[in-house]
Amino acid sequence: MANYLKLCLCSDTTGDTIVDTFYLPAIALANLWRPITVTKDGGGNLGSSIKSIALYVETDVETKTVYFDNISACTTNGLNLQKLISKSSSEQGGSEFWYGLQSINGTTLKIDCHPNLVSEGPGYDGASETVATYMRDTIKTAEATFSSDVINYILSDGIILQGGYNTSTVVQEGESYFDGLSGGGYGMQSAVGFESYYVNMYRYNSGIRVVNTANKTIKIYGRAGHCTSGLDINNSDNSIVDTDIMAYSCTTGVSIYSSEGINLGEVKVSNNSGTGFDFNQSLLE
Numbered sequence: 134m135a136n137y138l139k140l141c142l143c144s145d146t147t148g149d150t151i152v153d154t155f156y157l158p159a160i161a162l163a164n165l166w167r168p169i170t171v172t173k174d175g176g177g178n179l180g181s182s183i184k185s186i187a188l189y190v191e192t193d194v195e196t197k198t199v200y201f202d203n204i205s206a207c208t209t210n211g212l213n214l215q216k217l218i219s220k221s222s223s224e225q226g227g228s229e230f231w232y233g234l235q236s237i238n239g240t241t242l243k244i245d246c247h248p249n250l251v252s253e254g255p256g257y258d259g260a261s262e263t264v265a266t267y268m269r270d271t272i273k274t275a276e277a278t279f280s281s282d283v284i285n286y287i288l289s290d291g292i293i294l295q296g297g298y299n300t301s302t303v304v305q306e307g308e309s310y311f312d313g314l315s316g317g318g319y320g321m322q323s324a325v326g327f328e329s330y331y332v333n334m335y336r337y338n339s340g341i342r343v344v345n346t347a348n349k350t351i352k353i354y355g356r357a358g359h360c361t362s363g364l365d366i367n368n369s370d371n372s373i374v375d376t377d378i379m380a381y382s383c384t385t386g387v388s389i390y391s392s393e394g395i396n397l398g399e400v401k402v403s404n405n406s407g408t409g410f411d412f413n414q415s416l417l418e
């Protein structure tokens with residue numbers, strides 16, 4: 134139910150004197166962490182002497198349990214938990230990944246993994262460096278009610294998907310990042326042969342799911358991040374899957390199940406909390 138909960142910034146330490154109010158939207162899929170961005174009721178700047186944050190119930194409903202992991206204030210165009218960050222300034226391609234955030238605490242940003250994990254991803258162990266950081270928005274898709282909901286379904290054999298077009302110049306100079314937010318549903322699912330270029334899937338159950346596509350040719354050039362499985366190939370014997378994909382910060386980067394004779398192209402996996410590759414009853418060529 135939308136707007137039956139409100140988050141309030143208060144000028145006292147007990148949460149009684151409300152200064153700023155934020156109404157919370159309804160969430161379709163429970164039991165998963167979801168980044169929410171809400172605007173102050175009535176707009177304008179936030180109060181300057183906030184001492185506490187309080188959660189109020191506007192309407193009495195059945196008992197609900199609500200968990201908050203990280204709350205941060207930002208400007209309209211500022212950094213928030215629904216954006217992606219990278220040290221790459223490239224609008225298209227490049228060797229750097231774009232990551233979602235688990236939390237923002239001052240100048241400390243923690244990289245997220247799949248939204249069902251309360252903690253940040255596996256982290257980083259290596260040489261440190263000081264570099265410029267860039268952020269970008271995502272395209273929010275319909276939110277899944279169940280983890281098995283198909284958000285985008287490719288129905289016709291031979292479909293070619295092209296992302297990253299500039300709507301002003303009609304030039305393909307960037308990439309399109311589709312975002313399920315809650316980590317539920319299948320971002321892109323196909324049971325036919327298809328091609329996909331610069332169409333990226335973030336925060337789904339499976340980012341890209343290929344199922345029952347025996348003896349098909351599939352080309353996937355893109356990225357999948359913060360999913361249970363970035364690329365999921367299931368029951369697709371003897372398919373040629375030509376890929377150039379980065380599957381990062383997922384539970385499993387690439388999962389291939391009951392699919393023999395798969396000819397897989399280039400795949401990069403990193404920062405996954407479970408396994409990079411999961412070959413279950415499958416055989417690659």
